[in-house]
Structures are given as structure tokens and as C-alpha cells.
Amino acid sequence: MLTITQHQKIIEDAIAKISYPPKPKDLYEPISYIMSLGGKRIRPVLVLMAAELFGKNPYEAIDAAMAIEVFHNFTLVHDDIMDNAPLRRGQQTVHEKWSTNTAILSGDVMMVEANKNLAKIDAKFLKDSLFTFNATAQGVCEGQQLDMDFESRDDVSIEEYINMIRLKTAVLLGGALKLGAIIADAKPEDAELIYQFGENIGIAFQLHDDILDVYADPEKFGKQVGGDIIANKKTFLLLKAFELAEGNDKTALKHWTQLQQFDNKEKVAVVKSIYDNLGIQNIARKSMEYYKNKALNVFSKINVDDEAKANLLVLTHQLMDREY
Amino acid sequence: MLTITQHQKIIEDAIAKISYPPKPKDLYEPISYIMSLGGKRIRPVLVLMAAELFGKNPYEAIDAAMAIEVFHNFTLVHDDIMDNAPLRRGQQTVHEKWSTNTAILSGDVMMVEANKNLAKIDAKFLKDSLFTFNATAQGVCEGQQLDMDFESRDDVSIEEYINMIRLKTAVLLGGALKLGAIIADAKPEDAELIYQFGENIGIAFQLHDDILDVYADPEKFGKQVGGDIIANKKTFLLLKAFELAEGNDKTALKHWTQLQQFDNKEKVAVVKSIYDNLGIQNIARKSMEYYKNKALNVFSKINVDDEAKANLLVLTHQLMDREY
Numbered sequence: 001m002l003t004i005t006q007h008q009k010i011i012e013d014a015i016a017k018i019s020y021p022p023k024p025k026d027l028y029e030p031i032s033y034i035m036s037l038g039g040k041r042i043r044p045v046l047v048l049m050a051a052e053l054f055g056k057n058p059y060e061a062i063d064a065a066m067a068i069e070v071f072h073n074f075t076l077v078h079d080d081i082m083d084n085a086p087l088r089r090g091q092q093t094v095h096e097k098w099s100t101n102t103a104i105l106s107g108d109v110m111m112v113e114a115n116k117n118l119a120k121i122d123a124k125f126l127k128d129s130l131f132t133f134n135a136t137a138q139g140v141c142e143g144q145q146l147d148m149d150f151e152s153r154d155d156v157s158i159e160e161y162i163n164m165i166r167l168k169t170a171v172l173l174g175g176a177l178k179l180g181a182i183i184a185d186a187k188p189e190d191a192e193l194i195y196q197f198g199e200n201i202g203i204a205f206q207l208h209d210d211i212l213d214v215y216a217d218p219e220k221f222g223k224q225v226g227g228d229i230i231a232n233k234k235t236f237l238l239l240k241a242f243e244l245a246e247g248n249d250k251t252a253l254k255h256w257t258q259l260q261q262f263d264n265k266e267k268v269a270v271v272k273s274i275y276d277n278l279g280i281q282n283i284a285r286k287s288m289e290y291y292k293n294k295a296l297n298v299f300s301k302i303n304v305d306d307e308a309k310a311n312l313l314v315l316t317h318q319l320m321d322r323e324y
Numbered sequence: 325m326l327t328i329t330q331h332q333k334i335i336e337d338a339i340a341k342i343s344y345p346p347k348p349k350d351l352y353e354p355i356s357y358i359m360s361l362g363g364k365r366i367r368p369v370l371v372l373m374a375a376e377l378f379g380k381n382p383y384e385a386i387d388a389a390m391a392i393e394v395f396h397n398f399t400l401v402h403d404d405i406m407d408n409a410p411l412r413r414g415q416q417t418v419h420e421k422w423s424t425n426t427a428i429l430s431g432d433v434m435m436v437e438a439n440k441n442l443a444k445i446d447a448k449f450l451k452d453s454l455f456t457f458n459a460t461a462q463g464v465c466e467g468q469q470l471d472m473d474f475e476s477r478d479d480v481s482i483e484e485y486i487n488m489i490r491l492k493t494a495v496l497l498g499g500a501l502k503l504g505a506i507i508a509d510a511k512p513e514d515a516e517l518i519y520q521f522g523e524n525i526g527i528a529f530q531l532h533d534d535i536l537d538v539y540a541d542p543e544k545f546g547k548q549v550g551g552d553i554i555a556n557k558k559t560f561l562l563l564k565a566f567e568l569a570e571g572n573d574k575t576a577l578k579h580w581t582q583l584q585q586f587d588n589k590e591k592v593a594v595v596k597s598i599y600d601n602l603g604i605q606n607i608a609r610k611s612m613e614y615y616k617n618k619a620l621n622v623f624s625k626i627n628v629d630d631e632a633k634a635n636l637l638v639l640t641h642q643l644m645d646r647e648y
Contacts, residue, residue, distance in 0.1 A: 141433040
């Protein structure tokens with residue numbers, strides 16, 4: 001069994017080897033740019049690991065893994081336009097570095113590239129792979145739409161929020177794992193179990209992100225602590241706080257989330273103190289644990305030796321136990 | 325053999341029957357909107373006709389045809405953003421009616437929908453179908469990029485222009501026909517011939533459009549005659565005129581294409597008179613005839629009864645002989 005680092009290296013090597021046509025330059029250069037910005041390559045690694053879990057040589061799962069990674073990067077390019085984001089992994093976003101039109105069209109051709117990678121899969125597994133890939137892609141688009149819809153709504157429930165992060169983040173983790181299972185000829189029930197594992201881990205992962213945004217160690221956190229609070233991002237924490245707050249807490253929460261001009265540090269401190277009054281961190285951690293345990297419970301039902309499962313469990317704990 | 329109108333009805337019926345999820349509303353409503361704006365449905369009809377040409381029941385080619393039509397509409401939605409177009413078939417474009425973000429994301433999910441239609445194809449033909457579809461989609465993206473690149477260039481050659489319209493317009497006609505051939509289990513050499521037929525017809529078709537923009541009967545033409553001249557659109561006619569013009573014609577052409585403010589009618593009249601001096605219409609018609617004849621020559625080599633070929637020939641002549 002390969003280590004996680006070895007799996008990551010398979011992906012990095014494959015990305016380094018891609019060669020897009022030299023022309024039209026503005027169509028293909030942004031693809032190489034965004035693909036080279038790095039990241040932990042979690043999603044394609046999940047494809048390889050799931051394939052390996054069900055007995056396939058992970059090197060032979062590279063086309064499916066690349067389909068997932070190129071698709072993921074396509075969503076980043078288009079999401080960054082929609083979110084008006086200037087930076088991605090500390091570098092200029094594609095629409096900032098080139099233009100919105102370039103980011104739209106390069107994104108489109110990345111979607112085609114993702115499908116080209118997918119089409120290389122063994123004909124025997126192609127139909128199932130397409131079904132899973134397309135359902136995943138559709139879910140991710142729905143999640144992004146819901147996320148945008150939420151910005152202008154003030155009645156988003158926790159249930160709706162969980163459904164949004166499920167679609168926007170979690171189905172891609174589930175889809176990546178299921179794709180790996182399919183091309184390894186796993187039994188349909190095992191492919192479905194590993195999908196459920198990924199989806200629940202994905203929800204837990206996003207809840208963890210929401211918590212870390214407020215409670216991470218500022219010395220170690222890669223981003224600004226409290227960024228979500230400053231931006232009024234409707235996270236689990238803020239939605240839960242609005243659900244529970246009464247009296248002064250409620251008044252203060254409304255006041256600070258409606259203020260147009262404020263001192264960032266002061267806003268973060270006030271909102272955080274409201275979260276602390278209401279025990280929001282604890283509630284969020286319990287919800288996170290719920291989805292994590294649900295994931296691990298589903299994972300335990302997969303009909304494969306415990307030894308073969310070790311890698312995915314290690315990765316899960318690495319992802320979930322990070323404190324920054 | 326079905327008539328062209330019957331083929332169109334198969335497509336319209338299929339479009340009328342589509343039901344997208346009700347939510348998220350802003351993701352799916354624009355798809356129904358753009359798909360219902362009509363048009364002649366040439367591309368999906370080509371899929372059906374090619375399938376029928378090679379002996380398949382056209383009703384059984386509907387998934388492939390819908391993949392092509394949904395993909396085509398996706399490109400319209402994204403192209404309209406990039407071209408800043410307010411109207412499409414006389415109605416508001418998606419980004420005007422909703423927003424740019426909605427048009428980006430609805431377009432993305434249309435690309436997924438196109439792939440979902442494609443994935444329904446018989447597993448036996450799936451790999452070849454995906455290869456043709458993805459190559460087609462990539463070509464269309466390249467064509468759009470080149471078209472945008474040309475806007476800021478003043479050294480575009482006729483050869484580059486033909487390559488741009490080949491990619492932007494013609495490969496989709498070729499790809500639609502080839503897809504129909506593939507799912508009808510046509511021989512690879514026949515599938516390639518019908519692709520070449522479509523590509524050459526597509527180029528001839530676009531050259532015809534360039535000519536009609538200037539020389540159509542204003543009483544019958546659906547659009548403003550001279551629209552390309554007013555917008556300085558680098559058509560075959562303008563590029564050829566720049567190539568051939570000398571002396572006063574060249575000075576006048578430069579002057580009028582650089583003017584920021586002008587009377588539309590006057591500009592159209594002046595540029596048209598330069599075209600007439602240089603015999604541009606005739607040159608463009610010869611080029612159009614060249615591609616049309618190349619298409620018909622390739623078509624004649626397809627190893628199928630002449631009777632079965634009648635429909636596609638009638639459609640070709642309908643498209644090429646229109647004078648407005």
C-alpha cells in the first residue's frame with residue numbers, strides 16, 4: 001500500500017506532465033496556472049485511495065483522479081469570478097490575472113478537459129463513472145447556487161446550510177471516492193458506502209473549517225482568523241447563534257452584522273464573545289462529531305480488510321484533527 | 325425516411341418534455357428559458373439525420389441530439405456574456421435577464437446536462453461518442469477564444485479567419501453528424517467523411533452569413549443589414565477588403581473603421597461601395613462555393629444509397645441557398 005505522500009506524488013507527477021496546446025494562449029495558459037497553484041490534492045488522492053482500497057493499482061486510477069482534480073480547479077476558477085475573489089492560494093485569481101472573459105472560457109475548456117480524462121477510463125466502467133461524475137458535477141453547481149442565494153437571505157436554517165455544504169463541498173469528496181471504487185470494480189453496495197463515507201466526512205470537514213475560522217490558533221492559521229465573521233459569511237456558527245441568541249446578544253448580533261463600517265478586530269471580538277456566551281463552538285463541534293462518526297460508521301461496513309482501510313482512516317484523522 | 329420538419333418535431337417534443345429540478349430556481353430556470361427561445365434546431369436535427377442515414381431509427385438518436393443542442397445553448401449563454409450581447413433571438417440574454425453570475429453557473433450546469441444526455445448512449449458507442457463530443461466542445465471553445473483575440477488584432481489573415489470559423493461554427497456541425505453516425509454504427513471511414521462534410525458546410529454556411537449581412541434583402545433579413553460593418557466585425561469581407569484595397573479605397577476603409585462616431589447608414593454605404601469596387605461579394609461567393617463543393621464532394625463518397633442521402637442534401641441546399 002502506498003503512503004499518502006506517495007499518492008500525492010502520483011498526482012503531482014501527472015499534473016507536471018500535462019501539456020496543453022500552445023494556442024490559443026489565453027485559453028490554455030490559465031489552466032496550467034491554476035493547476036500549478038498546488039494544494040493538498042485531497043480529491044484526486046481520494047480517487048487513488050478508493051481504487052487501491054478495492055484492489056486496483058492506484059497508478060491505473062490516474063485518469064479518473066485527474067478528471068476530478070481538473071473539474072475541481074474548474075469550479076475554483078468560475079467560483080472566484082462569482083465571489084469576486086482577488087486571491088486563490090495567495091496568488092492572483094484567473095479573472096484578476098487575465099480577465100473575466102478569459103476565466104469563463106478557460107473554465108469551460110477545463111470542464112471539457114475533465115471529461116476527456118474521464119473518457120479514457122476502461123469502457124467497462126465508463127457508464128457508471130459518467131453517471132457518478134455528472135451527478136457530482138451537478139451537485140457542486142447546485143451547492144454554489146445555494147451559497148450565492150444565501151447571501152441575500154436572512155432566514156437560512158441550519159438544515160438548509162448543511163444541505164448547501166453537502167452539495168458544494170461534500171458530494172465531490174463522495175464522488176471522488178465512488179469513482180475510485182467503480183474503476184476498481186467494487187461491489188455497488190461498497191461503492192455506495194464509500195460515497196456516503198465521503199459525503200459525511202465532507203460535511204464534517206466544512207463544519208471544522210467554520211470552527212477553525214473563529215477558533216484556530218492565529219499563529220498557525222493560514223488565513224485571517226475571524227474572516228467569516230468580518231464578511232458576515234453565513235456559517236454554521238453564525239446561523240446557530242442567530243437561532244439561539246436572545247436579548248442583548250440578539251441585539252448585538254443584529255447590530256454588528258448590519259454595520260457597514262467597523263473595526264475588524266472589534267467585530268470579531270464582539271461576535272466571538274456572543275458565540276462563547278451561547279456555547280456555539282461546542283454545538284458546532286458536536287455537529288461535526290456527529291457527521292464524522294456517521295462517516296466512520298459507514299466506513300466500517302465496507303467489506304474490505306481493516307489493513308487496506310488504514311490509509312483512508314489516517315487521511316480522515318489528519319483532515320479532521322488539524323487545529324489550524 | 326422522415327421529413328426535415330418531422331426531425332425538428334422530434335427535437336421540439338424532447339425539449340418540451342425536459343423537466344429540470346425546481347430548485348435552485350436561478351440555476352435551472354435560465355436553462356428552460358434559453359432552450360425555449362427556439363431556432364431551427366439544425367445541430368440536433370443533423371444528429372438525427374446522420375443516424376437515419378446509416379440506418380438507425382432517428383427517435384433512438386434523441387439523447388445524442390439533445391446532448392448537442394444543450395451544449396450549443398450552453399455556448400450561447402456563455403458567449404453572450406463574453407460578447408456583452410443584450411439580445412438573443414429577439415429576447416433578453418440570460419445574463420441580462422438574471423445576472424452574469426447566474427449565466428455563468430447555469431451555463432456550467434448546462435454543460436453537465438449535455439454530458440448527462442450523452443452518457444445515456446448505448447455503452448457500445450459511448451467511448452467513441454465521448455471522444456467526438458469532447459473534441460467538438462474543445463474546438464468550439466478554441467474558436468470563441470480566437471474570435472475574441474481577433475477583436476484586438478489588425479493583422480488577421482483570411483487563413484486564420486477560416487480556421488476561426490471552422491472551430492467556432494463548423495466543428496459543431498461536423499461533430500453533430502459524426503455523433504449520429506457513431507451511434508448508428510457507421511463504418512469509421514463513413515463517420516469521418518460525414519464529419520468532413522459537416523465541417524465544410526459549416527464554413528460555407530458562415531461565409532454565407534458574412535455575405536448576407538451586407539447583401540441580404542433588408543425587407544426579408546431578420547437582422548439589421550450591415551450590422552457587421554457598423555460593429556467593425558472582422559468578417560471574410562472586411563479582411564479581404566483590407567487585403568486588396570489600395571489608394572483611396574484603403575484610406576477610406578481605414579478612416580471609416582477607425583471612426584468612433586458615425587452615421588450608421590453612411591458607414592454601411594461607404595464600406596459597401598468599397599466592397600463593390602473590389603468585387604468582394606464575388607470573391608466571398610467563390611470561397612463559399614469552394615467549401616460547399618468540397619462538402620458535397622466528400623458527401624458523395626459516403627457509402628450509402630443516394631435515396632437515403634436526399635434529406636441531408638435538401639437541408640444543405642435549404643441552408644446554403646437562403647438569400648436572407
